Each structure stands twice: as structure tokens, then as C-alpha cells.
Amino acid sequence: MSARDAILAAVRRAAVPQVALPEVPDAWPAVRAGTASGADLARRFSEVLEQVGGTAVELNGMGALAAAVADLPAARVARESGRGIVSSVPRLAISTLVIGPDAPRARLDQVELAIIPGRMGVAENGAIWVSEEDLPHRALPFVAQHLAIVLPRGEIVADLHAAYRRLRPPLPGYGVFISGPSKTADIEQALVIGAQGPKSLTVFLV
Amino acid sequence: MNHSKAAAAFLADQPRVSWHDQAVWAVRAKRDLQAHSTPGWERLREAAAGIKAHTMGRLADYLEEFEGNATRNGAVVHWARDAAEHNRIVLGILRARGATRLVKSKSMLTEECGLNAFLEANGVTVTDTDLGERIVQLAGVPPSHIVMPAIHLRQDEVGDLFHRLLGTPKGLSDPTQLTAAARLHLRERFLACDAALTGVNFAVAETGGLVVVTNEGNADLGITLAPVHIASMGIEKLIPRLDHLGVFLRLLARSATGQPISAYTTHIHSPRAGGELHIVIVDNGRTAQLARPAFRRSLHCIRCGACLNTCPVFRRSGGYSYGYVLPGPIGQVLAPGADARAHRDLPFASSLCLSCGDVCPVQVDLPDQLYRWRQQLGDAGLLSLRKRAAMKVAGWVLARPWAYERTAKLARWALRVWPRRVLAALARPYTVDRELPEAPAEAFRDWYRKHRGRGPAL
Numbered sequence: 001m002s003a004r005d006a007i008l009a010a011v012r013r014a015a016v017p018q019v020a021l022p023e024v025p026d027a028w029p030a031v032r033a034g035t036a037s038g039a040d041l042a043r044r045f046s047e048v049l050e051q052v053g054g055t056a057v058e059l060n061g062m063g064a065l066a067a068a069v070a071d072l073p074a075a076r077v078a079r080e081s082g083r084g085i086v087s088s089v090p091r092l093a094i095s096t097l098v099i100g101p102d103a104p105r106a107r108l109d110q111v112e113l114a115i116i117p118g119r120m121g122v123a124e125n126g127a128i129w130v131s132e133e134d135l136p137h138r139a140l141p142f143v144a145q146h147l148a149i150v151l152p153r154g155e156i157v158a159d160l161h162a163a164y165r166r167l168r169p170p171l172p173g174y175g176v177f178i179s180g181p182s183k184t185a186d187i188e189q190a191l192v193i194g195a196q197g198p199k200s201l202t203v204f205l206v
Numbered sequence: 207m208n209h210s211k212a213a214a215a216f217l218a219d220q221p222r223v224s225w226h227d228q229a230v231w232a233v234r235a236k237r238d239l240q241a242h243s244t245p246g247w248e249r250l251r252e253a254a255a256g257i258k259a260h261t262m263g264r265l266a267d268y269l270e271e272f273e274g275n276a277t278r279n280g281a282v283v284h285w286a287r288d289a290a291e292h293n294r295i296v297l298g299i300l301r302a303r304g305a306t307r308l309v310k311s312k313s314m315l316t317e318e319c320g321l322n323a324f325l326e327a328n329g330v331t332v333t334d335t336d337l338g339e340r341i342v343q344l345a346g347v348p349p350s351h352i353v354m355p356a357i358h359l360r361q362d363e364v365g366d367l368f369h370r371l372l373g374t375p376k377g378l379s380d381p382t383q384l385t386a387a388a389r390l391h392l393r394e395r396f397l398a399c400d401a402a403l404t405g406v407n408f409a410v411a412e413t414g415g416l417v418v419v420t421n422e423g424n425a426d427l428g429i430t431l432a433p434v435h436i437a438s439m440g441i442e443k444l445i446p447r448l449d450h451l452g453v454f455l456r457l458l459a460r461s462a463t464g465q466p467i468s469a470y471t472t473h474i475h476s477p478r479a480g481g482e483l484h485i486v487i488v489d490n491g492r493t494a495q496l497a498r499p500a501f502r503r504s505l506h507c508i509r510c511g512a513c514l515n516t517c518p519v520f521r522r523s524g525g526y527s528y529g530y531v532l533p534g535p536i537g538q539v540l541a542p543g544a545d546a547r548a549h550r551d552l553p554f555a556s557s558l559c560l561s562c563g564d565v566c567p568v569q570v571d572l573p574d575q576l577y578r579w580r581q582q583l584g585d586a587g588l589l590s591l592r593k594r595a596a597m598k599v600a601g602w603v604l605a606r607p608w609a610y611e612r613t614a615k616l617a618r619w620a621l622r623v624w625p626r627r628v629l630a631a632l633a634r635p636y637t638v639d640r641e642l643p644e645a646p647a648e649a650f651r652d653w654y655r656k657h658r659g660r661g662p663a664l
Binding site for chain 1: 229232233244246249250252253256257259260262263264265266269270273279280285286287291335336337338341354355356357359360361364381382384385386389392393396397412413415421422423424426427429430431441446448449450451452453455456463465466467468469470471472473474475476477478479480487489493494496497502
């Protein structure tokens with residue numbers, strides 16, 4: 001018997017009683033009732049994002065974005081050191097490095113700042129859904145030394161239950177909720193920002 | 207070595223015990239803040255427990271559904287009955303591609319399978335990329351905690367280790383600087399790796415997708431840079447539907463580290479362009495545990511570590527005292543299932559304070575299972591001769607009021623008359639950290655006989 005059949009047979013032999021699936025609960029009744037406004041959600045999202053080590057920047061439309069990105073410390077470092085800036089945000093053509101699906105790792109390692117679109121924000125935990133459909137290479141949000149995400153203010157939902165109601169299958173081949181910069185507390189529980197991935201996360205709410 | 211002996215060695219360094227206790231308790235306190243500020247927390251736990259119970263009842267169907275969907279998504283699904291088969295499959299995948307440099311993100315399953323040692327013996331360089339895992343790998347020891355692998359090490363010890371092995375300046379012990387040094391070291395490994403291996407937090411039957419959670423982004427760096435991704439998962443990682451992730455992810459990081467969510471929650475459905483995705487589904491004793499009605503709920507565990515952080519025994523005896531890949535209450539109920547004889551003392555290393563059951567985000571009945579293991583290990587004749595003899599005598603005495611009365615009388619007399627040191631020696635190990643009581647002037651039974659019928663009418 002193959003390992004597969006042996007395991008499945010052993011699972012069936014275990015004869016675990018069948019019980020019905022419970023309902024998925026709703027965390028925020030106020031949201032379900034429609035009493036929490038979009039502004040409330042954006043405020044909560046920004047608060048939590050700061051708590052998890054990210055920075056929220058409110059912008060008045062896409063017009064202000066290019067200037068705001070150019071002002072980021074990481075953009076200055078990139079200009080001065082000759083390291084790369086990569087944008088995959090539509091109409092934000094400021095890339096100084098060409099990254100495609102076949103980009104060699106050495107080039108990916110040259111990315112100082114990546115600016116990518118976020119599809120949805122989650123107010124309760126400051127997470128942003130990033131889909132590979134918006135990335136020139138899957139590694140971009142992780143290899144960049146610094147990350148900026150552009151998120152439409154109207155795309156913020158209350159909690160993960162609401163988020164998964166919107167993320168109906170099929171999902172992209174690669175999708176990730178990013179909440180804050182890369183971090184660790186593995187040495188004596190001391191919080192250190194910038195473990196393996198980006199050392200900072202800036203979210204532009206447009 | 208049994209738990210009490212190993213714990214005694216840990217307890218010999220009292221300042222370190224206090225430090226470990228407080229470091230771990232601080233994480234429990236952070237968990238409490240999150241749990242208490244999340245509306246409907248208990249409903250969420252109920253739902254998570256219910257979804258897991260449902261999944262276990264139809265696990266074979268969900269495994270087949272998952273396999274079909276994952277295969278359609280472009281993954282290759284492998285099945286492994288035990289640790290050796292898992293390790294052979296992983297090595298086979300690597301060999302077929304000539305891969306010799308593997309980066310790994312955290313996976314307790316591969317610890318359970320002894321994968322690193324096996325691969326290293328077969329010419330593969332394995333780099334654990336979670337910072338805590340890398341620290342314990344460099345130190346040549348296993349993780350001492352399932353979420354914080356190096357929680358038992360002080361920063362100066364990490365500094366010494368990095369000085370010896372990574373060339374950081376002598377005496378450097380600042381966590382920020384040490385982390386920066388590790389970042390550069392690990393970045394080199396990511397850029398040069400041939401394959402990446404990750405554990406799996408959740409596998410979604412409905413979509414054939416995997417969810418992997420990290421704070422450092424190390425799993426993502428490996429998966430997205432390497433041409434080959436191998437994901438190792440136990441059969442119990444299945445959940446039926448995508449929207450069930452909302453329930454489990456809202457509980458997981460809050461319970462584990464007191465964060466509202468981990469920094470990276472990655473959903474993998476297909477390999478990268480031109481790359482490969484292999485999923486190894488492992489039994490290794492899980493179906494045996496599933497067949498034990500009294501213990502099957504231990505398979506609901508989502509490896510958050512909350513039961514370790516709250517456990518007064520774990521906090522004061524350290525992860526290594528358990529002698530099993532998973533320490534703390536969850537290890538104590540899983541270990542005897544893996545090898546009852548080797549781990550027969552573990553269910554007794556508990557005060558049954560019930561705290562582990564209270565914090566468990568998926569409502570595993572840990573205290574009940576600890577209690578049940580004690581009965582079963584006793585029935586199987588696996589307790590020490592001393593414990594068996596003591597239980598036999600106690601059972602005989604307690605079943606006979608006249609014998610109990612005489613024994614108690616003898617004990618009161620001994621407590622009054624015999625030298626304390628003799629008594630303490632007789633009552634070891636109870637008296638190692640405890641004083642024997644003063645003998646009461648009179649037994650309750652005698653007092654009751656004197657006063658019977660004299661109290662106020664009820």
C-alpha cells in the first residue's frame with residue numbers, strides 16, 4: 001500500500017465522530033450593523049499600523065504620491081548610494097532598477113526601496129493584502145531594504161473575517177498580509193525592527 | 207533523564223530561573239492584553255475548536271480535497287508515514303535538482319523528524335533562517351520553546367556565540383547590533399540557496415493553498431528566491447475553507463506573542479514562475495493519536511506556545527527539561543503518544559493548575575489529558591516502582607477508615623517525637639523544598655467525637 005493510502009486508511013480507521021461546522025463569528029457587530037464609518041476604520045488601521053512599527057501617511061490623491069515617496073529617507077539613501085528604487089504602482093514611474101520575473105538575485109539584492117500597491121487594509125491588525133499580480137517579482141516586498149505600500153483609503157475592512165469574505169477563491173499564486181516591517185524579538189525578547197526583510201514600512205493612504 | 211532531574215539541573219541557577227520565568231511570563235501578559243481587548247474572544251475560541259473538531263471528523267476527505275486542489279495549482283504532493291520517509295522524500299527532491307544549500311524557516315515538524323542532522327549527514331548545508339532558530343543551530347542545541355527558540359539564552363551568550371562563529375566584535379551583546387549582523391549573514395545564505403523549506407501553519411482544503419506565518423519575513427525570502435520550495439506539514443494542519451483562516455489567524459499571533467497578527471501571513475497557492483512547489487504530508491504518529499479518543503484533541507494544536515508561557519512548571523524548568531521536541535503542556539500530552547515508556551514521567555510534571563487549558567486558543571483540554579495520561583500510564587504498568595508501591599499502600603490505607611486513623615495517629619506521634627531530620631529524610635523528595643507540618647494537638651476525628659451533638663441546631 002502506498003504511503004498515501006496507508007495514511008488515509010489510518011485516518012478513516014480512527015473513526016473520529018463527525019460534527020457540524022460552526023458558524024464563523026463576526027467580531028465587530030458595529031461593522032455588521034453599518035455603524036462604523038470608513039473614517040473610523042482608517043483611523044483604527046493607522047493606529048494599529050503605528051503599534052506594529054509601521055508609519056501611516058495620509059495623502060490627498062495620487063498627485064501627492066511622487067513627492068511623498070521622494071521624501072522618504074530610503075529614497076534619499078538610494079539616490080546617494082546608487083542603490084535601486086522599484087515601483088510597481090501604476091502611474092508612479094520612478095524605478096531606477098529593472099526588476100522582472102527573471103531578475104537575478106544579485107539585482108534583487110540591490111533594491112533599497114520598493115513601492116507596491118496594497119489591495120486591502122485590515123483595521124484590527126494593520127495588515128495589508130498584497131497580491132503577486134501587483135508585483136514584478138514575488139521577492140520584491142521582502143528583499144527590499146525598505147517598503148512602501150500605496151493603499152486606497154476606501155479599501156480598509158474591519159477585521160480578518162471581513163477580509164476573507166472579500167478574498168474569495170481562487171486566490172493568486174502568492175498573496176501576503178503584511179503588518180509592519182520585518183521584526184524579531186529572538187534575543188532576550190528585545191524588539192528589533194528589520195530582521196531579515198524590510199527595515200521600515202510606510203503606508204500611503206490615498 | 208527524567209523531567210524532575212533535568213529540572214533540578216535548571217533550578218540550580220536561581221537567578222537564571224527567575225529571569226527565564228519573567229521573560230516567559232511577560233509574553234503571557236502580552237497575550238492577555240490582546241485576548242482581553244479582542245471582542246468575542248471566547249466565541250472565537252469556540253469557533254476554532256469547533257472547526258478543528260469538524261475537520262478531524264472528516265480529515266481523510268479534506269486531505270484528499272486538499273491534495274486534488276494543490277495538484278491542480280501546480281504543486282507536487284508527497285506522503286510520508288514517518289520521520290524517516292519524510293526525510294528521504296526531502297533529500298530525494300534536493301538530490302534530483304543537485305541542491306546542496308537549503309534555507310529553512312521555522313518548522314517544529316522537521317525538528318520532530320530530525321531533518322537537519324539527516325540532511326547534513328547527506329551533504330546538504332542547512333541554514334535555519336529564523337533568528338532564534340539560527341542562534342540555537344549555531345549553538346548546537348534544539349529550540350527550547352516552540353515560538354521563541356532561544357528564549358533560554360541571554361544576550362551576552364548570543365554575543366559570545368556570534369563573536370566565535372560570525373565574527374562580530376568581542377563583547378558586543380546589543381540585540382539590535384547582533385540582529386543586524388545576523389541579517390547580513392543570513393542574506394548571503396538567501397542569495398546563494400538552492401532550495402527553501404518551510405513548515406505550514408494552515409493548509410486550506412477548499413483551495414489547496416498553504417499559509418505560513420513569520421515575523422521576520424524569512425520564510426518569504428527563502429520561498430521567493432529559491433527555485434524549489436518544499437513545505438512540510440502534519441496531517442492535522444488542514445482547515446476546510448479559506449474564510450476559516452479569519453478565525454485561526456485572529457487567535458494565533460495574539461495567543462503566541464501578543465501581536466494582533468504576525469508581520470507576514472503568506473498564502474501560497476502555486477509555485478513561482480519556472481519554480482517548483484513540493485508539499486510533504488506527514489503522519490509520524492498522528493493517526494495513532496487520532497485513534498485515541500481521550501487524546502485526539504491534542505491534534506487541534508496550532509503551535510502558538512501559550513500553554514508553555516503560562517505553565518508554572520515550564521517557566522521554572524525550561525524547555526530542555528522535558529526531553530521531547532515539544533516542551534510544556536502540549537509536549538506533555540503528545541510525547542507519551544509518541545513513546546509512552548520514554549516519556550512516562552512527563553504527565554506528572556504538572557500541578558494541574560488548569561491554566562494551559564484556559565489560554566489555549568483552540569480549547570485543547572490539556573489539563574484533562576494530563577490527568578488521563580496519568581491513569582493510562584499507571585494502568586499500563588509504566589510508573590516507577592516507588593510510585594506504584596506508594597500508590598498501592600495509600601490506596602489500601604485510604605479505603606479503610608480504621609487503618610487511616612491508626613496511620614494518622616502514628617504520623618502525629620512521629621511528628622511530635624522523632625527528630626525533624628530523620629522525618630525529612632524519610633519523606634524525601636517531598637521535603638526537598640518543603641517543611642513538614644507541626645503535629646496538630648488533636649485529630650479532627652477526636653475533636654468531632656467530643657463535640658458531637660453540642661453545636662447549634664442547623
